[in-house]
Amino acid sequence: MMLIYPIAALTLSFSLVTQQAKPPAKPFEPYSGQPGKDVVWVPTPPELVEKMLDMAKVTPQDLVMDLGSGDGRNIIGVEYNPEMVELSRRLAKEAGVADKATFVQGDMYEADISKASVMALFLLTTNLDKLKDKFLALKPGTRIVLNTFAVTGWSADETETVGGECQTWCTAMLYIVPANVAGTWKMPQGELTLHQEFQMLSGELVAGAKGTPVENAKMRGDQITMTIGGTTYTGRVTGDRLEGTAGNQKWTAAKVK
Numbered sequence: 001m002m003l004i005y006p007i008a009a010l011t012l013s014f015s016l017v018t019q020q021a022k023p024p025a026k027p028f029e030p031y032s033g034q035p036g037k038d039v040v041w042v043p044t045p046p047e048l049v050e051k052m053l054d055m056a057k058v059t060p061q062d063l064v065m066d067l068g069s070g071d072g073r074n075i076i077g078v079e080y081n082p083e084m085v086e087l088s089r090r091l092a093k094e095a096g097v098a099d100k101a102t103f104v105q106g107d108m109y110e111a112d113i114s115k116a117s118v119m120a121l122f123l124l125t126t127n128l129d130k131l132k133d134k135f136l137a138l139k140p141g142t143r144i145v146l147n148t149f150a151v152t153g154w155s156a157d158e159t160e161t162v163g164g165e166c167q168t169w170c171t172a173m174l175y176i177v178p179a180n181v182a183g184t185w186k187m188p189q190g191e192l193t194l195h196q197e198f199q200m201l202s203g204e205l206v207a208g209a210k211g212t213p214v215e216n217a218k219m220r221g222d223q224i225t226m227t228i229g230g231t232t233y234t235g236r237v238t239g240d241r242l243e244g245t246a247g248n249q250k251w252t253a254a255k256v257k
Contacts, residue, residue: 044122044147045166055158055174056118056143065116067108067123067131113138122147122169136198140179140237141221145172154198157220178219179237185253192253201226 058064108127113119113134121128121144128135128151135144135151148171150156156173163170182196190207194214201217205228217226224242226233233251235244240255 044169047162047166048170048172051160051162051172052120052145055172056145058118062117063115064118064120065113066120117142119144125149138177140177142177144175176221179222181237184256186256187253
């Protein structure tokens with residue numbers, strides 16, 4: 001499987017375009033710091049590429065996408081620079097994966113990412129912030145793995161830094177797209193109100209006149225964990241229902257519309 005990362009890739013020199021037979025046109029060769037529409041192109045250390053793939057637990061069943069895909073090493077890449085797109089297609093053909101890799105010339109902010117199960121990205125925070133709503137609209141459980149730069153206010157579910165020969169751009173951050181559970185839920189014990197900021201939750205369970213705060217609460221994809229009154233609740237959200245276990249007991253909750 002090949003990975004592409006937006007402003008990162010191994011620097012290789014090929015070109016599909018020649019303009020004159022005499023003298024031959026200089027082949028297109030990307031260089032670190034090359035200007036782009038929204039970001040510059042900077043190579044990602046191969047050690048970090050491997051770490052990003054490992055953290056995302058990429059399988060043959062995944063559809064991996066990248067935005068600002070540079071010279072391209074992924075399943076689907078969206079890249080604004082047409083020379084980079086042509087280079088990506090050539091490299092995929094040479095590696096024997098042209099039937100598995102697609103590269104599209106276009107604007108990353110306009111790209112349809114709805115079918116992706118993994119996003120592997122090296123973008124600046126300013127770029128990522130503009131894409132935040134599209135990320136959160138992805139299917140819960142979709143993995144987003146970022147190189148060095150994060151979405152403002154969104155804490156990574158996992159962070160790892162590689163050592164060895166890696167000197168710059170050496171930190172990978174994994175984000176699991178959370179299901180949206182903000183709102184009011186009816187439980188046998190009372191009414192549960194949840195507030196949500198990315199994967200982090202807060203709230204209160206009200207039974208009669210008594211309110212008990214929700215603590216240590218978060219989502220990981222469609223999985224919920226929270227503590228109420230000293231009891232830890234774990235479960236899964238399916239549409240308008242929450243269900244799981246609390247201690248040795250089962251629990252359920254239905255969304256109040």
